[in-house]
């Protein structure tokens with residue numbers, strides 16, 4: 001499937017070593033100002049060129065083909081293309097790289113553009129980031145903010161799952177967008193460089209937080225918000241597990257401890273959340289609330305947020321927290337036993353340009369996917385109840 005979304009949809013196209021990567025976004029509302037600087041700001045976070053990422057770095061000049069007039073969206077499909085300008089196809093031999101998509105694409109299609117991994121390359125995620133930037137323009141109107149940062153590299157990991165908005169913002173200022181502390185960032189960097197020095201690669205975990213999400217977003221049963229997030233995140237290259245809120249650890253608990261502990265709040269003041277056994281982040285502030293009674297200005301908030309902001313597939317007004325677990329980059333320079341396309345086994349050392357730890361460049365892609373899902377569900381929600389329809393058509 002090359003398309004994603006329920007109401008707001010995007011379709012990505014292009015291969016790693018093809019002419020271009022692009023995206024078509026359909027059902028995008030009219031009247032939205034397009035901030036080109038913001039799109040470029042997000043794209044920069046996905047680019048390589050540092051000691052901690054692939055050396056492949058592209059200029060990535062965005063070319064908006066349709067759907068925007070005088071910098072404002074028109075309601076027509078938005079089409080954005082970015083030319084591939086830094087291709088080194090000679091680095092790619094006809095071999096089935098262990099744990100890459102070569103073998104399964106070859107088995108399914110027989111005709112396979114193996115150059116740079118073709119369509120299975122993470123170069124495609126450029127399209128996801130552009131779609132996410134357009135989604136952010138919608139989210140900005142209702143003050144929803146999404147972030148993603150590294151919370152583990154190899155065996156070194158930051159405790160907890162509920163990070164404050166400030167922590168994500170601080171992480172972005174560090175060289176590899178690492179949560180927690182400058183010292184943690186240095187430890188992550190050391191792990192990546194160690195793997196690289198051994199001609200190897202290393203796995204990682206990325207934490208995503210969505211702040212300011214109102215209660216009531218999501219579709220019940222077959223298209224739950226958490227199901228959609230898990231599907232989108234698992235659908236991203238090299239992701240092997242996804243956790244919402246406390247994640248798999250919740251299976252070790254009794255409900256008397258794990259259940260949400262809701263509190264009534266009568267105004268929007270920020271409540272400081274002290275650490276719990278699973279959350280050692282003393283500064284963690286839960287700052288979103290589900291507004292239960294508009295007239296009384298009454299809110300409910302939970303003290304633990306183990307559900308990661310989602311109950312019954314619908315947002316409960318708390319911050320949404322998701323973790324994605326990435327495997328180590330399959331293409332490594334260490335000599336391995338590999339099969340070629342004629343199924344001959346040989347010893348092979350790869351050449352070319354590869355990420356030593358995919359989590360570094362993956363953060364912004366997951367942020368973008370989270371933004372796109374929230375924008376999609378925000379638009380879907382407008383038809384969830386008759387009062388919304390009356391508001392639009394009768395001004396009631």
Ligand SMILES: Cc1cc2nc3c(=O)[nH]c(=O)nc-3n(C[C@H](O)[C@H](O)[C@H](O)COP(=O)(O)O)c2cc1C
Nearest residue numbers: 100101120121122237238330331354355358361362
């Ligand atoms: C941001 C990002 C960058 C990646 N860079 C590389 C790379 O340089 N070399 C490589 O072999 N795989 C890389 N991968 C992983 C492959 O794209 C992925 O393992 C492959 O498509 C097989 O899919 P699967 O791991 O989901 O099964 C990257 C993944 C991500 C998310």
